[in-house]
Amino acid sequence: MAKVGKKYQESAKLVDRNALYTSTEALDLAVKTSKAKFDETIELAVRLGVDPRHADQQVRGAVVLPHGTGKTVKVLVFAKGDKAKEAEAAGAEYVGAEELAQKIQSQNWFDFDVVVATPDMMGVVGRLGRILGPKGLMPNPKSGTVTFDVAKAINEIKAGKVEYRVDKTAIIHVPVGKASFGVEKLGENFRALMEAIIKAKPAAVKGQYIKSISVSSTMGPGAKINPVKALD
Known part of the structure; x- marks a missing residue:
């Protein structure tokens, strides 16, 4: 020291x-x-x-x-269907729905830096508020992390x-x-x-x-x- x-x-x-x-x-x-x-x-x-x-x-x-x-950012996206495919194509490290929420809750899993969610997934994500909120990881429309344009959100996050x-x-x-x-x-x-x-x-x-x-x-x-x- x-x-x-x-x-x-x-x-x-x-x-x-x-x-x-x-x-x-x-x-x-x-x-x-x-x-x-x-x-x-x-x-x-x-x-x-x-x-x-x-x-x-x-x-x-x-x-x-x-x-x-200067940091490599790992992105987790809560999305389903076509939006999940779009997120995967845009380079998100993790894409999923209830099963990812369950993993965060039960395993205290935080191998990601930013969370993006489509608006229709906020019912699932909302239940994680007490876990994600204090870590500053809760998706928010003001910061562009609650959006249907997941590709744009991921590209911007990856760009810095x-x-x-x-x-x-x-x-x-x-x-x-x-x-x-x-x-x-x-x-x-x-x-x-x-x-x-x-x-x-x-x-x-x-x-x-x-x-x-x-x-x-x-x-x-x-x-x-x-x-x-x-x-x-």
């Missing part, structure tokens, strides 16, 4: 905790401070001026990152579509790619995400919407981005 601590301390010296960086500077620091032996994910944390307890202040959606996430949603503490945590992407590609992903989050501002929100932004690698310290100049 001391080894990790030492690397973290070295990385922390590069980041001024009180400074507000431009997005390019912050992403550059996130890449420089990723010192683990694996290709670290660069994470974005955006604190919003919303009260997530109110339904009219929820912020949720999905965006296809221009350069993807990420879902963002504000948590109970009014923060959105979402990946913007891998350290190996380099600053330019991470910057384009960052911009696509921030534009989507800004566009998703609820009408009920008054005052400052973007309170703070920071980026960090999986194991590294966070660098703060000036929220006023986030898209400069």
